[in-house]
Amino acid sequence: MSIAVVTGAGRGIGRAIAERLATDGHQLLLVDVSEAVEETARELEGTAVRADITAADGMAAIVSAVRESGHGPAVLVNNAGITRDAILRRMTEADFRAVLRVNLGGPLALTRELAPLLQDGGAVVNISSRAQLGNVGQFNYGVSKGGVIGVTRAMALALAPRLRVNAVAPGFVETEMTRAMPSEVAQRVVRQIPLAEPGQPMDIANAVAWLASHEARYVTGQVLYSCGGRSFA
């Protein structure tokens, strides 16, 4: 049996990752602080864990659910993330720390906890962001997602050859959050994308699925930018 653990799986990109990994034959253990994860788990016939990855009891609940499954996971996807955008002079320290804890502290802690339980040959996929290459109003988010790349590289070295650790860096992806943006702002962003359209959650899910698969067995410590070419344009 192949189990995949996906955080932030209640909606958006995380839900798409769960759907894609289910298609690939994984049994799902889906984590989210939101109750939306229960509906996702029901639809995909997986197990839901309502947990806050920044809290000790949340981490314990996830580890406990993994142990109760009776199988070491083959895949861990650290997707849960938040934004608290503001230009730096208006950004509060509370918002800086909140973003760091969820986006960086969470993946770091969960990977440490679950790495010993992952099957040999297993894969960890972390969700970074193209924003770590630089964005206005996202100092907190950029630091957190750059940090994810540091964790990806360091853990790829520390856990090799038993496990692979990689990252996907999405660009502008159409989700509930981005659909709420003013249309002129969204259009301005899209004009900067060589492929001339926003990504879809399944585009990110497909990249994650490949890195998690045996087809990527010789790939570790890498960052795959799924951003329509925006990373260099």
Added chain:
Amino acid sequence: MRITVADPGMAAALAGLGGGEGDVADGVVFAPAPAATWSEAEDELATAYRLAREASLTGASVFFVVDAAAALGRATPLDSAVAVGLVAGGRCLAFEGQRKGQFATVIAHDADQPLQRIAEVIEFASGSGVGLGQTIMTGATHLGALLP
């Protein structure tokens, strides 16, 4: 310049540029201490945030100094998280500050290079504007490796 570095040797090497009580308006230099726990790593990054925010209020230059090995991922996950987090933070600062002429960059210092090299890079970058949003390596450890 306001110099906030944990390593006493580095502080001594940068003393000619300023010190712990230096004027933020002249620029900010921050080098994180190694972290043994997540709490320590978060505090180091929060210090970077506070200094960068202070600098942004006056349009002052920001220099983050990180360990080159950590920036490449050849360190503990905590130290690499902090180092690459600051690499990304430098890029975001540069992006945000470019319209008002604010300079931000990251110096990834090789442990086998003299600490004085950091001061030389800061003086050069400050004077020339070279390296905006970039990571400047002081040694050779990165050769052949993909930079983050």
